[in-house]
Amino acid sequence: MSDRLRLFAAGAASLVLVAVGASACGSDSPESGTDPVPANAPAASTGASDPRALELAADWLVGNLNADGLLENTSAYEGKTATSVDVGSSIDLVLGLSASGLLAQEATAVTDAVAEGLPAYVGSGGEVYSGASAKALRLAVDQGRDPHDFGGLDLQARVEDRVATKSRIAGRLQDRSEFGDYANSIGQSYAAAALSAVGSERAESVTDFLLAQQCEEGFFRLAFAAKGAAEQGCDADDSLPAEQAPDTTALVAVQLAPLAEDDEQVQDALTAATKWLLAQQADDGSFADPENGTNSNTTGLAGWALLELGEDDAAARAAGWVRDLQVAQEGDGSGEESLGKLAGETGALAYDEASLAEGREYGLADPLDRSPWVVAGVQAFPVLAAAPAAGESE
Template structure:
């Protein structure tokens, strides 16, 4: 049954406009804005000439058809608004929705409650008057779709010859928008929404079919109710969290939703469903909702999952032009790298994933370490050489190229290793990462030394006992370590100069006869000898 009508502190006079909306994603220590900015830039690049996103599908003849995707456009605007930093695009989308609000919410004489409530949410979140949004009284339109008598009081319903498809997502937008506008039906809409929360903590998608049934609650539904993923609960929680000065019932519902959402997160930070597995839409919405509800640790894990599936350009094959895009899944990322996403039927999945996943990236962790690739100064040809990569934040994808081939690294927040067996020569490895301002690259270099006979020359051919002789070694690498021995005894060490030369003066000892002067470079495969007569 419906709870008694409440008086919220957030309400003012019914005729006044109270502007609310999701605030900035809660500030967290050491977050990185770059991934969300990159995603936003990519999404903005997909807006059509009207300032809206375009959807696509294959008709029954297999031909591609396109349409204006109003719902995803609103999702994008709300996500960009939550992340912040691109008010101009949010305004552009809001203006475009206003210009076509009739086509979106009431096409062909029908009136769709969910679309109407979602458009009204966008309007009030941007400080627009819902009474005159796009020349339409959107508030009256939403209020007109709220049932005001009987067991289903507060429930929204569609007016359409095609049937009633209103559900809890649209109900959540209605509760948020009507509350923000100070509507007299806000309490009823919110009350009915809270009835859709199951005892486990999640919100069901579909309402009770019989609008006259006395029990309209989730737990009163006939048969089992399957949450099948976090999306509905996350979307509902986001709308409820945007209500100013919520009462105890809303606060309790959010607490239960938060607990349930937290339990749905996989160990790697992802969210998904039985049918779809882990995916960017579910993870983006789940992470965003948890951030709004104050669970920053799990929001960070979700952002890390998302970032690990964000295109960085380099290393991403045919996705190279799509820097910032968020892949729906691991399979989508692999397919996109192979085939690209120029086909509208392929691209639409990425667009929807970006619209709902973008705000989840706002919790991406930063790293204090700078991008760097380090390697030993020298390595022996044919041996395994380890390059150490630092500076990649958790989930951040980087592209390594050069001596190790081309490979993708996913950051953990700690140093990473890349190992390769190298031939002689100067070998370099470059790390490329995507930033909000372009591509960043750093390079590490190692000198790989192969087998070599070093040239050893002595200043004299013969000397007296205990005399000294100048030894010159050529053919070395700059900085190469050198050991000099006379008759097997180490008498000098040093490093080669910039020209690859080492000069040392050594004692020949007191033994008469021919003395062998042996030189070894960095490795035992790099040697040279000379002889001197001791009188």
């Protein structure tokens, strides 16, 4: 395995932690009267789509669950490797399956497994990781579980308790942790979606604070301004430049999309986000992350968001680009030899072209090789719902 892939594997866990706003010490590398949120099936494309790529990707990801029913992440640091349960990616998998309308039984089993080990993910003792708690609440509501009793925790109350009420920062999520406050816009978006779904009195302020993180250009910043700053919007803190990452804006848009019908402010925000995302798309359909370049995770997330936002053609172009990084489908004429050591990994999504080439040469037997494919794939695969059918233009 190349050093480049090992470095990506080492960084993947921290990226997931940031994505849910959990503390750096978190374990994740990111039946009630309450009506569950219906699965947000992607909007139908105007052209014919091919479900095989989506189904194969989902099957491959589910095939990576461990004996306890969760995904794992293996990273390397200072010559040592460590494997940990990846609850954040496991939740991503379930939300993606739900949005895609696939493998409902498997999604239920993963949800059960997440509930079993929930305290370690959302914080135990005096620790409360607000982003992780919000993401877990989003999962519980999506899967029709009791938000007041999921994994033995009252997740709704837990998230509501971490919503600031002081006027200057009203609605802001905030961690309670000896390691600092890592709350950010992605965790805030899970809270906005979940609290709105359960009719929480805190939903409006949480959504309003999230909308304030949208910059004039249309993208959403990831990090919040310091709690002591006089202003809390996008341009509030000149010392903390707003990162223009399609990943953040796409994740926020996917969570806000169900709220748009009943909220004009959300509609306006999503219109601006749509225009910004469309402007970031390359001619070949791909999207690039400022730090990691063009990749399947960023492209998949942006394409999924555009599909939810009704931009079917742009989503189809993103899906076509992601599908080109998928291990060949069986019977497509490529033959086992062209797959190299990726034979038997049908449906897997490579992070980028270099990863695909290295996978053919080295295979994915080493967990350090496999982890980047899983971490990238769980958020990228829903875009494949828009993958054009064979013979259709992208």
